[in-house]
Each structure stands twice: as C-alpha cells, then as structure tokens.
Amino acid sequence: MNRGFLPISKEDLRERNIEQLDFVYIIGDAYVDHPSFGHAIISRVLEANGYTVGIISQPDWKTVESIDVLGQPRLAFLVSAGNMDSMVNHYSVSKRRRETDAYTPGGESGKRPDYATVVYCNLIRRKYKNVPIIIGGIEASLRRMAHYDYWSDKFKRSILLDSGADLISYGMGEKSIVEIADALATGIAAKDITFVAGTVYKTKDCGSIYDGITLPSYEEMKADKLHYAESFAIQHENTDPFNSKCLIEPYPNNVYVVQNPPQTPLTQEEMDKIYALPYMRTYHPSYEEKGGVPAIQEIKFSLISNRGCFGACNFCALTFHQGRIIQTRSHESILEEAKLLTQDPDFKGYIHDVGGPTANFRQPACEKQLTCGACKNKQCLFPAPCKNLKADHTDYLELLRKLRAVPKVKKVFVRSGIRFDYLLADPDTSFFRELVEHHISGQLKVAPEHISNKVLLHMGKPGSEVYFRFVKEYKRMNQKLGKDQYLVPYLMSSHPGCGLQEAVELAEYLRDIGYMPEQVQDFYPTPSTVSTVMYYTGMDPRNMEPVYVCKNPHEKAMQRALIQYRNPKNYELVREALIKAGREDLIGFDKKCLIRPARGYATPAAAKKPTVSKPLKKKTIRNIHKKKKRGEK
Numbered sequence: 001m002n003r004g005f006l007p008i009s010k011e012d013l014r015e016r017n018i019e020q021l022d023f024v025y026i027i028g029d030a031y032v033d034h035p036s037f038g039h040a041i042i043s044r045v046l047e048a049n050g051y052t053v054g055i056i057s058q059p060d061w062k063t064v065e066s067i068d069v070l071g072q073p074r075l076a077f078l079v080s081a082g083n084m085d086s087m088v089n090h091y092s093v094s095k096r097r098r099e100t101d102a103y104t105p106g107g108e109s110g111k112r113p114d115y116a117t118v119v120y121c122n123l124i125r126r127k128y129k130n131v132p133i134i135i136g137g138i139e140a141s142l143r144r145m146a147h148y149d150y151w152s153d154k155f156k157r158s159i160l161l162d163s164g165a166d167l168i169s170y171g172m173g174e175k176s177i178v179e180i181a182d183a184l185a186t187g188i189a190a191k192d193i194t195f196v197a198g199t200v201y202k203t204k205d206c207g208s209i210y211d212g213i214t215l216p217s218y219e220e221m222k223a224d225k226l227h228y229a230e231s232f233a234i235q236h237e238n239t240d241p242f243n244s245k246c247l248i249e250p251y252p253n254n255v256y257v258v259q260n261p262p263q264t265p266l267t268q269e270e271m272d273k274i275y276a277l278p279y280m281r282t283y284h285p286s287y288e289e290k291g292g293v294p295a296i297q298e299i300k301f302s303l304i305s306n307r308g309c310f311g312a313c314n315f316c317a318l319t320f321h322q323g324r325i326i327q328t329r330s331h332e333s334i335l336e337e338a339k340l341l342t343q344d345p346d347f348k349g350y351i352h353d354v355g356g357p358t359a360n361f362r363q364p365a366c367e368k369q370l371t372c373g374a375c376k377n378k379q380c381l382f383p384a385p386c387k388n389l390k391a392d393h394t395d396y397l398e399l400l401r402k403l404r405a406v407p408k409v410k411k412v413f414v415r416s417g418i419r420f421d422y423l424l425a426d427p428d429t430s431f432f433r434e435l436v437e438h439h440i441s442g443q444l445k446v447a448p449e450h451i452s453n454k455v456l457l458h459m460g461k462p463g464s465e466v467y468f469r470f471v472k473e474y475k476r477m478n479q480k481l482g483k484d485q486y487l488v489p490y491l492m493s494s495h496p497g498c499g500l501q502e503a504v505e506l507a508e509y510l511r512d513i514g515y516m517p518e519q520v521q522d523f524y525p526t527p528s529t530v531s532t533v534m535y536y537t538g539m540d541p542r543n544m545e546p547v548y549v550c551k552n553p554h555e556k557a558m559q560r561a562l563i564q565y566r567n568p569k570n571y572e573l574v575r576e577a578l579i580k581a582g583r584e585d586l587i588g589f590d591k592k593c594l595i596r597p598a599r600g601y602a603t604p605a606a607a608k609k610p611t612v613s614k615p616l617k618k619k620t621i622r623n624i625h626k627k628k629k630r631g632e633k
Helices: 010-015 038-048 086-090 116-127 137-142 159-163 174-185 218-223 225-236 268-275 285-290 331-342 394-404 420-425 430-438 453-459 464-481 500-513 530-537 553-563 568-580 604-608 618-629
Strands: 023-027 053-057 076-080 133-136 147-149 154-156 167-169 199-203 247-251 255-259 302-304 353-355 443-449 486-493
Touching: 023 038, 038 053, 038 076, 038 137, 038 174, 038 268, 076 116, 076 137, 076 174, 116 133, 116 137, 116 159, 133 137, 133 159, 133 174, 137 159, 137 167, 147 530, 159 167, 159 199, 159 255, 167 174, 218 225, 218 247, 225 247, 225 530, 268 331, 302 331, 331 394, 353 394, 394 430, 420 464, 430 464, 443 453, 443 464, 453 530, 464 486, 486 553, 500 553, 500 568, 553 568
Parallel strands: 023 053, 023 076, 076 133, 133 167, 302 353, 443 486
Antiparallel strands: 147 154, 167 199, 199 255, 247 255
16 A cells, blocks of 8 residues: 555656556645545545545646546546535635635635536536546535525535536545445446445436435425425435435436435444554645645644534534434544654644544444434434433543543643533533543633524524533532633524524623623525525424524624624624614613713613702802802802
C-alpha cells in the first residue's frame, strides 16, 4: 500500500508506474489526506481494497481540460463538492458571499463553483459521455431527493438528475463505495447497480422493487408544498438501515429516482480499520507556498471517537447523513492515533477535542438499536429522554482518563458538542465532575439554541427547564471543585416558530444572566432538515400543523438585534422590535429594561403619569419671603 499522498498529476502516475487509474476523484476542497475529510477516507478505503485513485482538487470549471489531467479512469469518476455544501461554503444566511474559504489553500474564496457537484459532473459529461460518475459527500447526500434550495428559492429535482451522474453514494459511504467498485470491476454496468445499500439510482422500471414506498411525484410536490411536507415525513421515517424501505420518487417521462435503505452501521472493528489507514494527516505539500489549508488547524490535534447522533435536532442534517445509530472506535485505536499526534513537531501537549457530532455519545441510545434499528416515530431525547435510553458515560470517561495518561499529553479538551440533557440523564455524576475538572479550557460551549419552549418544540430540543437545571448543576460543580469556568450558550434567531415575542423572551433571559453573545446564528435553511421543510412549507412535517416562519429580512434583523440588545448599533432595531411586540415596558430606566428611551421619547410609564410639583421645603419658603421683603426676585 502506498505510504505517500495519492497521485495528483501525470508525473505522479509515472512515478508509481500507473498507466490508468481505476478512479479519478474530483473534489471541491483542497486535497487534505486526513480522516476528517471525506475524500481522504473514501480514497484510502478504495486503495485498501486494491483500487488505484487519483485526486483532482478544485479544477477550473470553465475548462474541460481541467478534469482531464489524470486521463480517463478505468472504472468511474467520483465527485464530491467537499466537506460542506458548496452553497453553504459560499454564502452566509443573508446570501452574502463569504470572503474566505477554510477548505482552500490560503483561505482563498471562489475556487469552486456554486452547486459544485452538478457543475463538475456536467464538465465530465462534456468530455466523457459514457464513463460512470458516482457522486457523494454532504452536498449529494442531502440533495439526493427533490428538495427546497434556499439560495435560489426554488424546489429542485434530485441532484442525480441535474448532475447527470449514474449513482449517489449517500451517507458516509465506505461500504457502498467498495460494493460499487467491485460491481464495476466485474463488468456490471453502472445503470444496473441497483442493489447496493446506501445508494440512489434512476430507472424507468420499478417492477423489481419489493415492498417500496412511492412518494408524491416531483410535479405534485412542486405544485403543492404540502405534498413535499408529506414526502419528507416519509423520508424522515426511513433513515434507518434496519427498518427502512426503498423510496421511489416519480418524475416526468416515466423516470424514477430510487433510494435504497442506508448502509448498515460500521462495527467497531471496521471503524478501527478505516482510521488506521495510512493517511498523511495533513494537506498536500503543493499548497505550502500559499500558506497551507486553514481547515487543518481545527482538526490536526483532535480525535474522532464516534459517528452518528440520536439527538435528532430538527435543524441538523445528521439524521440524513450519518444516521441515529452511534458507531465508535475502540480505545486502542484512539490511543494509537493520540500517540501519533504526540510525535508531530507542532504538538504542544494539548489534544483539542475527543468527540464527534456529539462528544458524549459513545454507545447506541438503547440496546435494541443495533438489531431493530432506531424507532420510526419516537426520538431518544425529545421531548424527554425515552424510558429505554441508556445514559452511561462510563466508556467515554475511561477513554478520557487513558488519553490524559499518554506521555507528552498535558491536557485533553472536549470541544465538540456536549448533549447536556443526556449528561443529566446519567445518574452517575463522575463524568460531569471530571469534565469540569480536567477537560474545559475556561469555558464550556453548549447549545440550548433558545429559551422559549414554543421555539424549542419546533427545534426538537428539550424544554428550557432542562437547560436551567444544567446551568445550576454546572455552577455547583465548579464551586465544589474551586473552579471559575463559564458557559457559552449557542443561540439561534429566526428559527421556524420564533416570532418577536419569543425573541424578546430570549433577550430577557440574557438580561437576567448578564450575557451578550458575540455572535448570533440566524436559522440557515440547508437541504434535508425538518426545520428547512418548515421554513419552505410553513408546516411541521411531523404533525402537519402550521408553523410561523420569519422570512422578512427586517424582522430577522430585529430578532438578531434583540439577542445583542446591548450593542449600541442595534438600538433602533431593538426599540422597533419592542414596540412591535407590545413590550414598551422594556424601554426605560428600570433595571428590567433592555434599553433606555430615545432622546425626546417618553416611556409609557412617563406618558401616563401626570406631572406633579414637589412641595417646597420650609427653609426654601422662608428664603423666598426674605428676598421679597428686600425687593429681590
């Protein structure tokens, strides 16, 4: 097995005596050979299974020659937009172009096109009409069926159709990509690969599909948003490999897009093998002159311990991408990687993170998930922890203790998300105590997201009383250990269900705790989340009930300003929001008020209260009489 970087040029192929690559992988990110990057994992997995792979990173999408630098692959082109959806990578929630790109050498923006997967595939088709194209990554995964696209404000077809690709490998894809490669290598045509779990294909004949579910057609969903909400509800119930069915989405001209059930979860042994592959663990040296790739700084000294998330927040796409069943690496695998980190000349003794989508999930939510799958119509933590939930931090705590004992390691931090409701559900407080004692760098970031229970209900988050309890316990634990560490809450404005009244409720909470966030995240409608469906349809797909949706840019600005009401730049927006919400009682000089009145503006209390002169003091009256006798004014 090759111990260097994968080939990126014809010269690299000659050095390796490769006449023709099995796969050419076109990616929207810089080439970073690290297991935090999807293209690195898929390439190394294919290599471990005997296939050759070359990388074309960020090709010039305006010229066909840019995708031909490694020649025609023997089996297929692989295409991924990168670690992020290209539109999220390019634009803020206000649709302003971002100035930097952490996944590009030197942080330079504009090195990939909008809708990169579609553009790259169309470029390939201009040069190679019949070479199979397999698309994957977060962009392809979350656009695999018809979906609402926030940036164009349109309802779009499956990316499989718009890209002209043959297959989508959705989710993490290690198992499905090997099955696809083996099928292609044995001479099976791409159009006939309809049997691989974790894939989406197109067909004109659904006769061979057993026990599938036919979704509303694309034309029906485009004409009536309610049909899309109904379709998404079915999709949301079929994201589990053990109990999902094939989903069939009809299109005009008798074309059907078919989603097979997801690939089965990786075993611990399979996870260990994937993370033990010979990654170079950094960016390609050709980027050095531009200062490298900024994204490496966030993950260079961090350890991935798990995948999946049974938290299932409505605004998060993890349910559709990694699934709800937790998959973990063994302690031995993680410790071996930790030892590699300590050998890096830049290592200063600090492991920046040990986690995954949710750091303190190190096992399935309950024992039945690995045999029966996750429940279709119930969630593990929402609205309250399921009675079958197994809240146990024993394994994670043992792992952290072992990492703290690794030679050259001074401190092990936990910076990826801590699910505080899961932490509180654990009757043993050992992990909580050691988290506070050993694994926080002055402040712990958590994600209550909001305080209004009405909004939290639409977010799929626990009620505010759970967060308040956590805050209380966190302070108590710090006091017990003689620590002075803070909580930094992540908060979101303008989520479906949040109006000005709820935004004011959040502002009042921030007033009471004396905290103003430096940054506020507006709700971002990314493809394939429950919250995005609410945003687009105005309906909650879980119960088909109407939901208030803030789409007006000015109201969104007011909601955001309320969270940062102390910032003088936000004064006018905050004042306007309070008046519109009928909360002028929060404008004044009382300690409960958020802002003071504007100059020349009377508070409601002042306007209602008649002006009464104060009685003069006796001494003052005597002085007035004396002045009058002397003839003074």
